[in-house]
Amino acid sequence: MLDYHLHLWPHDERATPLNLDQLKAYCEKAQAAGVQELAVTEHLFRFRQAEALLGGFWSDDRVPAALAASMADYWDFHATADLDAYVRCAQEAKDAGLPVVIGLEVDFYRGRMDEVAGLLAGYPFDVLLGSVHWLDAWRFDDIDVPLQMDEWSARKVDDCWNQYTVALEELAASGACDVLAHPDLIKVAGYVPDAPDEWWDRMAEAAASSGMAAELSSAGWRKPVGEQYPALPLLERFAARGVPFTTASDAHRYEQVADRAADLRSLLDAVGVGELQGYEGRVPHRVAVGSPPPPSEEG
Ligand SMILES: [Zn+2]
């Protein structure tokens, strides 16, 4: 098993200096859960280098002023860390023999993924996750912010799923990233169309035609939707198309590392997937799902 989606800082905390001890603790917790390899994947928007390139992307006449102002505040709060220091710390962990690879969770920026790829090409990343968290300036997954959640009542659910899928398709086609993170994140707040099949088909096609892997993530169990990403019918579509998988917790703190790895293992089993995909220098390789850890002595 892998835990290929890990954050260092919770969203409500400012970035703090990185240290190897945090990564060591993550590795110990993951290994106890039968997870062999971890990817450190902080959000691109936590870094000043992202702000310099992309800051203000939300300024558009068509974007409601309140959403634009909220996004500006969000970036002010989040984009404070140094990407070079982050990569150096992950490299040190790797050099020290910890089972980690150097990653990043990259947001989708419509029409700008070439610029994003240009920024990231200068770093020794092993794996890049591609994520759609926002539709223009709307943070549809920011479930603790009423301004963002009110938008769900102002929009049609089908339209939101369609806009999300179009973004995912462009992200996949850009070739900027390796893994589709939480592929059906648009369901996060619990708004799901009566018949999502068309969008599931398109999400599976986006992954299959781009060669990207899909992430099987336990994070959805901690959200209002209350199920893993992707939903079982989408997981089955990925498996049927031969899309490779990573597994992930999307932990934002120590307690969530390797969260529900055993449940993810059961899902892989249910769809007949016995191998995962790992990455080194953005080159994929196969990784055995492996056996579950022995029961702990405390029982
Ligand atoms: Zn994410």
Ligand SMILES: [Zn+2]
């Ligand atoms: Zn994440």
